Amino acid sequence: MASDPLISVAARALAAGDPVAALNRVSLRDDAPALALRGIAMAQLGDLDRARALMRRAARVFGPREAVAQARCVVAEGEIALASRDLAWPVKRLEAARAVLEFHGDRANVAHARSIEIRRLLLLGHLDEAESRLVDLDPGCLPPPSRAACELVVAGIAMRRLRTKTARAALERASHAARQAGIGALTAEVASAWRVLQAPAARLIAKGEERLLALEEVEALLSSDALVVDACRNGVNRASLWISLARRPVLFALARQLAQAWPADVSREMLIAQAFGLKLTDDSHRARLRVEVGRLRVALRPLAEVTATQRGFALVPRKVGEVAVLARPVEEPHAAVLALLADGQSWSSSALALALDTSQRTVQRALDTLAASGKVQSVGRGRACRWLAPPMPGFTTVLLLTALLPGG
Structure with missing residues (x-):
């Protein structure tokens, strides 16, 4: 990949958070490295369905003879699934890819795969397991964008545990890593986490x-x-x-x-x-x-x-x-659903059911009630249907999520 100048330039553009510049170099190419970079670019632009399809194509084209590159594509697909809140995405694929990367000594991508697994556990409310896995994760192996994401997980766990000093320290480290990365979207995500910590709870x-x-x-x-x-x-x-x-x-x-x-x-x-x-x-x-x-x-x-x-x-x-x-700052019959939707991402009803540990039918009834009152809205139809909600103005949802945790 490094011997191809267009691929190298596109990769550097993606690392700097400029997906449009990357696409200008590889948008018409269908070789495996170009497909992978196009997938990452589409993910940065927010077209997650297209991004996932491209990453799957790249993994197939790489094939088993290029096991490391193929495993990296699986890790990228796992991150896209997490961003699209597809919590039912087969985590065993990610674990198998991590094992391949570990065998070949790719420490940075091993750590990145672990961070994706931990972030998924956080979304599902499995704090004990997420904390235990954090012990095995070395943020020093991660590039600045992944290190910032890892520190956001640490802060998220700490806020749900009501450990504000730990959360504040993690957000300081996340801010430093985001500045090093120089990616605007990442800086905005860290700033949003700071607002959650400081807002009325x-x-x-x-x-x-x-x-x-x-x-x-x-x-x-x-x-x-x-x-x-x-x-x-x-x-x-x-x-x-x-x-x-x-x-x-x-x-x-x-x-x-x-x-x-x-x-x-x-x-x-x-x-x-x-x-x-x-x-x-x-x-x-x-x-x-x-x-x-x-x-x-x-x-x-x-x-x-x-x-x-x-x-x-x-x-x-x-x-x-x-x-x-x-x-709670806002007492709402379906506060748990709103708390998850308030992260600004689009969720399927099946993903919400997984995160809330309840039936999809129960979640769908809640969504229908909230939609009737204008508090949430749907995008797409059938299996492609996703749900969105604006954040509650001036309020953090951390304590709403805390109520869902085992032993809470």
Whole structure:
């Protein structure tokens, strides 16, 4: 490839983020190196379907006799699949290509393949596995564009773990790598990640007042002595003690109402209406409320008491301190779908179902509801249908995604 001057010039143009200049050199050629470079150029221009088709053709033309070049095409195809949110793309192909590259000592592309695998795991919410694989990844082997992408993954994991110092350090390194790469689109992606870190991430509700919190403030609140009913992850937190109510929605609804009213109490009628969705009450509803409050007492025993009052119930922390509710900045019935779509990429309903670990039919119903209200829009038809949504103005979606994580 290096002996062909047009290929060399096109490759340098792509490395500098100028796909048009690269296409001017190789757009009429159908040899394997030209097909591969055309595929990369089309990916940079945003035509991902055409890019993938070109990379597949290049891999076929290279053939098994040029195993390294063929493996590099597979790695590039894997990155295109990730960019197009095709999360069902066969990862085993990427693993096989990585093994070939490792055998031939191509450390840079081995590391790049690993970074693609890790970024896919991050999209699927598999943070533990993504973090364990990061240990084996040496960013020093990567060229500046791939190194910046790797640091964005580190920052993404840290933000979802609410580790803002780690996220900030990773974004500093990503910014440095993006400046070295000199690619405008990459610089914009890093800048977008900075905005996510700095934007309001949640609402603090305490003593009848509300205010917005940045991600760093959320981290500080959850590590403080305050008793926090966390409506982002559906649980109750105090310092290092976490009680999950994610699988007990009635108990969480009661806990939230009691925390929002603290230090006052909440009437039985209001608790029944919020927890059970009932407007009218009778003795059976009151009996059910007593049962659920009893269960809530048991669940919150390490952190708080739930005491009966003349008109209802009140939350009493076991230690002196504030009580607050941490809520999402925008509370939306289909917030999880919107959180994924808000990354600005187009998603298929099948990819959304994989990322949300739910059925495609459930996702499609949510998309139909959101489309009817103008919050998302579809592009294409049938299997080519993709869904897009504008980002929520002024709000990060990190805490919306955090609620999806196992153990969250």
